[in-house]
Amino acid sequence: AQSVAQPEDQVNVAEGNPLTVKCTYSVSGNPYLFWYVQYPNRGLQFLLKYITGDNLVKGSYGFEAEFNKSQTSFHLKKPSALVSDSALYFCAVRVSGNTGKLIFGQGTTLQVKP
Amino acid sequence: EADIYQTPRYLVIGTGKKITLECSQTMGHDKMYWYQQDPGMELHLIHYSYGVNSTEKGDLSSESTVSRIRTEHFPLTLESARPSHTSQYLCASNLAGLSYEQYFGPGTRLTVT
Numbered sequence: 001a002q003s004v005a006q007p008e009d010q011v012n013v014a015e016g017n018p019l020t021v022k023c024t025y026s027v028s029g030n031p032y033l034f035w036y037v038q039y040p041n042r043g044l045q046f047l048l049k050y051i052t053g054d055n056l057v058k059g060s061y062g063f064e065a066e067f068n069k070s071q072t073s074f075h076l077k078k079p080s081a082l083v084s085d086s087a088l089y090f091c092a093v094r095v096s097g098n099t100g101k102l103i104f105g106q107g108t109t110l111q112v113k114p
Numbered sequence: 115e116a117d118i119y120q121t122p123r124y125l126v127i128g129t130g131k132k133i134t135l136e137c138s139q140t141m142g143h144d145k146m147y148w149y150q151q152d153p154g155m156e157l158h159l160i161h162y163s164y165g166v167n168s169t170e171k172g173d174l175s176s177e178s179t180v181s182r183i184r185t186e187h188f189p190l191t192l193e194s195a196r197p198s199h200t201s202q203y204l205c206a207s208n209l210a211g212l213s214y215e216q217y218f219g220p221g222t223r224l225t226v227t
Contacts, residue, residue: 043220043221044206088155100162102216104156106156
């Protein structure tokens, strides 16, 4: 069965420090992986995706993610956190087949303190 | 911001009322989705559509129904609202193809009293 896990409910970092939000996945075949961010009372905004190619994927707002096939992980990273990065982050994997469906992790709240 | 719209943004309604949550996209996407986001913030797929006149139930059982008469429009209806339907409802869409991400609307926060 396909699944996504975000092992941390909340991540706290100080402004200016690097941040990592963890994601591991379980799929059959090649994974198509996505990161989304959700601000309060808003829908999800697409940040970045891994389909194929370079394991380091760059996305919006200075975020990047590293695909690691051997560890089945797709951790979200940013070299220097901003207070405005504080939000809820979701990792997702595309379900195999043609439905376009995504399976989402449970979400990780990122708190960046000044 | 993606061109996908949801109305109303907030709705407070009494038990037993019929409601329709609207979702429209102007991107010509063939696939559309409805998610329910519970207080724990997890997302659960409740309906999806491949295209006009195509709808399927999602992974989470829901008493709501959907229709897809036009490509750009994917409304969700609750015939008789109950307090257990209180939640955030998110609509999303994407193009056919393996590499395409879903685009989300701003959501409708429904409260049933």
